[in-house]
Amino acid sequence: MNSYELMYIIPVQSTDEEKETLIAQVNGMIETRGGKIESVERLGAKKLAYTINKMRDGYYVLVNFTANAKVPNDLGSLLNITNGIMRHIIVAK
Numbered sequence: 001m002n003s004y005e006l007m008y009i010i011p012v013q014s015t016d017e018e019k020e021t022l023i024a025q026v027n028g029m030i031e032t033r034g035g036k037i038e039s040v041e042r043l044g045a046k047k048l049a050y051t052i053n054k055m056r057d058g059y060y061v062l063v064n065f066t067a068n069a070k071v072p073n074d075l076g077s078l079l080n081i082t083n084g085i086m087r088h089i090i091v092a093k
Helices: 016-032 071-081
Strands: 002-011 036-052 055-067 087-092
Touching: 002 016, 002 036, 002 071, 016 036, 016 055, 016 071, 071 087
Parallel strands: none
Antiparallel strands: 002 055, 002 087, 036 055
């Protein structure tokens, strides 16, 4: 099992319920593929480096997890089509 770090951005206009639902959904995607979540940090609203879909702010979430080497590719594909995720990046530690 390898260690990975996932950071994704949710629109800051989302309600707290929508944010928590989306965070739980992403965590579920990792766990159903055999990954184990080590920590989830809600970094909060921050100004974006550049505008994305005419938005200047985003809500950042950082997830540390362990999984086999196939999971990041599958997870990245799913995050690309998930509504509510503005951007994401997965990095091997």
